[in-house]
Amino acid sequence: MKLRVYLNFEQDAVTEPVIWKLAKEFDVMTNIRTAAVKEGMGLVGLEIEGDIETVEASVKWLEAHAGVHVEPIEQNVIEG
Numbered sequence: 001m002k003l004r005v006y007l008n009f010e011q012d013a014v015t016e017p018v019i020w021k022l023a024k025e026f027d028v029m030t031n032i033r034t035a036a037v038k039e040g041m042g043l044v045g046l047e048i049e050g051d052i053e054t055v056e057a058s059v060k061w062l063e064a065h066a067g068v069h070v071e072p073i074e075q076n077v078i079e080g
Contacts, residue, residue, distance in 0.1 A: 001049070001051070003059065004045065006071045007062065008069040011041060016072060018068055026057060026058040028050075032033050
């Protein structure tokens with residue numbers, strides 16, 4: 001499955017390799033679709049691909065990460 005989300009990074013999390021850690025921790029492929037860093041915050045449009053259980057677990061891991069907020073991209077298309 002492919003899932004597209006926005007990651008909003010607070011100032012303290014901007015310099016952390018969160019997406020790299022995600023790919024190392026879970027068997028998912030990540031694809032950065034868009035990214036911007038401004039005034040101590042960051043926004044990343046991220047595509048996460050893998051089996052459904054692993055993708056869901058990776059999103060929960062992201063949501064639990066301090067300084068990172070996960071939001072679904074509107075009109076998100078989940079591909080099997």
